[in-house]
Amino acid sequence: MRSVLIVAPYFIPRRRVGALRPYKFAVQLQKMGWNVSVLTIGTPEGEFTPREAEALKNVNIIPVNPPFDRTSGKKSDQKNNHAGSSIFQKAGKWIDKHTPVDTWMYLFLIRYFQIMKRVKQASPDLVWATGDPWSGLWLGNKIARKCSVPFVADFRDPWTLTSMNLRERSGFSGRMDQIIEKRVIENADKIIFTSKAAENKYQNHYSISGEKSATIYNSFDSTLFQPESNTDWNKTLDSSKLNVLFYGRFRRLSPAEPIINVLNKIKDKKPKIINDIRVHSFGKTDPNEYDLIRASGLADQFTEHEQVLPEKTFSVLNSADLLLVSTQQQRDNIVPAKLWDYLSVERPVLSITPNTEIGDILQQSGAGIHFQPDQIDEIADFLIEAVQNKQEDKPVIKMKKAKQPERSSFNSESTAKELAGIFDELMNNE
Secondary structure, X not given: OOEEEEEOOOOOOOOOHHHHHHHHHHHHHHHOOOEEEEEEEOOOOOOOOHHHHHHOOOOEEEEEOOOOOOOOOOOOHHHHOHHHHHHHHHHHHHHHHHOOOOOHHHHHHHOHHHHHHHHHXXXXXXXXXXXXXXXXXXXXXXXXXXXXXXXXXEEOOOOOOOOOOOOOOOHHHHXXXXXXXXXXXXXXXXXXXXXXXXXXXXXXHHOOOOOOEEEOOOOEOHHHHOOOOOOOOOOOOOOOOEEEEOOOOOOOOOOOHHHHHHHHHHHHHOOOHHHHEEEEEEOOOXXXXXXXXXXXXXXXXXXXXXXXXXXXXXXXXXXXXXXEEEOOOOOOOOOOOHHHHHOOOOOXXXXXXXXXXXXXXXXXXXXXXXXXXXXXXXXXXXXXXXXXXHHOOOOOOOOOOOOOOOHHHHEHHHHHHHHHHHHHHHHHOO
C-alpha cells in the first residue's frame, strides 16, 4: 500500500477554512487504498464530530502540540486583564510582522526531531503539503528532502504574489518570504493551485512549465452535511422575505460592501421592495463591516446569526432562497471556499466577485449566476425580479442546465482522484 504524508497545519477539528481541503483529501485518499498520515498542529478547541471521527478512523493523525495557541477559539485568562492583553497582542503582532513565513515555524523548529521521528514511523512514499499557513509548505519541503521522496506543494491562495497582504510584513520578512517561496517552487515535483487564475500568475512569474503545475479546485462533499437526528438548524427564516444567505461572517476578505451597493440601488429603483430582502450572515461581523452596514441605513436588511456546527450546514443552506458569494475586489485570482459548500445543496448561488472563473464553475455546474462587483444595476434588477418571482410563488431564478462535466466533477471524490493521479505519476517516475 502506498503511503502519503499530508502536512496541513490546519486540519479538522480546527474550525478554519484551510482545514477542510486537506481533510477531504485525507478521507478520499484512504478510501482509494492509500495509507494516509496527517501532520498537523494540535488543537485544544474541540473534538471530532461523530461523522468526522468515523471518516478519519483509518487516518494516522500526527499532532504537533503548541504550548499556547493564539489562533484557537479559546480565550485566555489574560483577556480579563485589558492592559496585559493589549501588551500581549502588540508583542504578538510585532513578532508576527518580523517572522519569515509565519510564527508556526518556531513550533516546527522546536519540535523538529519529534516530528521526524513520527514521520519516519509513517514511512511516506510522498509528501503533500498545503499552505497557508505557509510554514506547511516550508516544513513539507524540508521533510520530503530529508526522506528523499517526491514533494507536492499545494497553494490554497497566492503567497507572495498576492495583491492583498493578509497580514503586515516587515521588509526583512517580506524578502525572506519571497526567497522561501521560490525555494519551495524550485524543489517541488508538482505545484498545485486552487484556481486557474492563480496558476497562470505563478507560471508567468516563476516561468513554471505546464507539466510542473496543475489546478485542482476545492470541492464539495454532500456526505459531510447529510442530515441526522437533531441536526436541524433551530432558526426559521421569514418565508415572506427573499432570504439571501452568506455562510460566513462579513470581514475584510469577504466584505458586505458589494451587496450593500446593490441594496442601495434597489432602494433607489424600487423603494418598497427593499423591505422584502434579508441578508443573513454567520459569526461576528468585523467592526469596520458593521459600521459600513449601519452607515448605509440598511441595518434592518441584515441579520447576524451565531456560527453553527458542521452537521447543521445542510439545514442552514437549504433555508436560503439565494446563497451569496462575496470577496474583496483585489482578490481576483481566488475561488472562495464557501462556494463548494454551496454546491452540496440545490439552492441557487449569487456570486458578486471579481474572478470570472467562478462564473465558469457556476455555469458548468448549473448552480447559479455570476456578476462582477461593478454590475450594480444588473444585480439590482436580478434581485428585484427574484423578489417578484418569490411573491408569485415561482422559482426565484431560472437555473441553467449544467454543462458537461456537470456538478459531480467538483465533488471531493473527483478532485481526490485528480490528486491521486498526480501522486501515481510522480511515484512511477521515481
